[in-house]
Amino acid sequence: MSALPSVLITGASTGIGAVYADRFARRGHDLILAARDLTRLNALAARLRQDYGVAVDVVPTDLNVPAALGRLEALLHNDERIGVLINNAGAAGTGGFLDQSPDQVAQLIGLNITALARLSAAVAPRFAAAGRGAIVNVGSVVGLAPELGMTVYGATKAFVLFLSQGLQLELGPKGVYVQAVLPSATRTEIWERSGKDIDALPAVMEVDDLVDAALAGYDRREPVTIPPLHDAGQWEAFEAARTAMLPNFMQSQPAPRYRAAA
Numbered sequence: 001m002s003a004l005p006s007v008l009i010t011g012a013s014t015g016i017g018a019v020y021a022d023r024f025a026r027r028g029h030d031l032i033l034a035a036r037d038l039t040r041l042n043a044l045a046a047r048l049r050q051d052y053g054v055a056v057d058v059v060p061t062d063l064n065v066p067a068a069l070g071r072l073e074a075l076l077h078n079d080e081r082i083g084v085l086i087n088n089a090g091a092a093g094t095g096g097f098l099d100q101s102p103d104q105v106a107q108l109i110g111l112n113i114t115a116l117a118r119l120s121a122a123v124a125p126r127f128a129a130a131g132r133g134a135i136v137n138v139g140s141v142v143g144l145a146p147e148l149g150m151t152v153y154g155a156t157k158a159f160v161l162f163l164s165q166g167l168q169l170e171l172g173p174k175g176v177y178v179q180a181v182l183p184s185a186t187r188t189e190i191w192e193r194s195g196k197d198i199d200a201l202p203a204v205m206e207v208d209d210l211v212d213a214a215l216a217g218y219d220r221r222e223p224v225t226i227p228p229l230h231d232a233g234q235w236e237a238f239e240a241a242r243t244a245m246l247p248n249f250m251q252s253q254p255a256p257r258y259r260a261a262a
């Protein structure tokens with residue numbers, strides 16, 4: 001058993017989550033891998049045990065099923081060996097808003113928002129009490145871009161960014177590190193799963209490069225890590241403009257532009 005904290009990774013059967021599993025195993029961490037595809041999870045677990053000599057437990061979990069999500073919440077709440085939560089599982093959905101039924105919208109929210117938030121809530125009190133621990137939430141640049149026409153998906157990813165920034169402010173002083181990771185187009189199955197042609201995209205990042213960049217941000221305890229954004233100054237300017245508005249929201253009178261013409 002590793003002396004390092006164990007890492008629980010959701011969406012670990014393929015894509016970004018599977019690479020996170022490889023990288024943390026390579027660093028010597030024992031793992032708990034959660035996803036629906038048990039065959040893939042078992043194959044990955046066997047390889048990681050063989051390659052890195054770490055303990056790997058698999059937990060077949062459909063995060064849209066409350067009982068299954070609850071079992072993962074209990075694990076996070078009770079297992080003191082778990083020191084890192086990688087909230088990675090997610091889906092992009094298909095079509096535009098008018099193509100999505102209320103159930104499909106709820107399904108996306110259930111996976112991308114409810115599960116991520118519940119797992120964070122399950123582990124945060126234990127991390128805060130211990131004065132240590134890390135929560136990595138995988139968002140997306142789409143959460144900053146309603147122009148991309150992925151409205152519900154993007155809204156779920158905007159939630160992930162806001163939740164992460166709020167948790168940084170609440171939990172950071174208690175010794176808990178919270179990272180929001182915002183990938184752009186990355187070569188995984190999510191594109192095929194959402195009925196999109198990845199080859200039609202102008203640029204696609206390889207998944208190993210994405211995760212290695214996200215971990216570079218993790219190692220330097222960066223709050224928001226955006227691997228595809230080469231000019232970090234753009235994010236800094238965005239945040240400066242956003243926070244400069246905050247003190248101007250507390251007003252007793254509406255802005256003159258909204259007053260009836262005299």
Ligand SMILES: NC(=O)C1=CN([C@@H]2O[C@H](COP(=O)(O)OP(=O)(O)OC[C@H]3O[C@@H](n4cnc5c(N)ncnc54)[C@H](OP(=O)(O)O)[C@@H]3O)[C@@H](O)[C@H]2O)C=CC1
Nearest residue numbers: 011013014015016035036037063090140185186188189190
């Ligand atoms: N690839 C990209 O271009 C980008 C991806 N992202 C985000 O990265 C994260 C990982 O996505 P990515 O690796 O690309 O996608 P993949 O589709 O390759 O992997 C998604 C993972 O989530 C799991 N998953 C899907 N639905 C459920 C469910 N209901 N319950 C439990 N696990 C589930 C899948 O496993 P299984 O099917 O076995 O359950 C799989 O392991 C997502 O949050 C995504 O939004 C963000 C920006 C860009």
Ligand SMILES: N[C@@H](C=O)C(=O)O
Nearest residue numbers: 092140142184185190
């Ligand atoms: N998952 C991708 C879109 O489908 C993204 O977030 O860019």
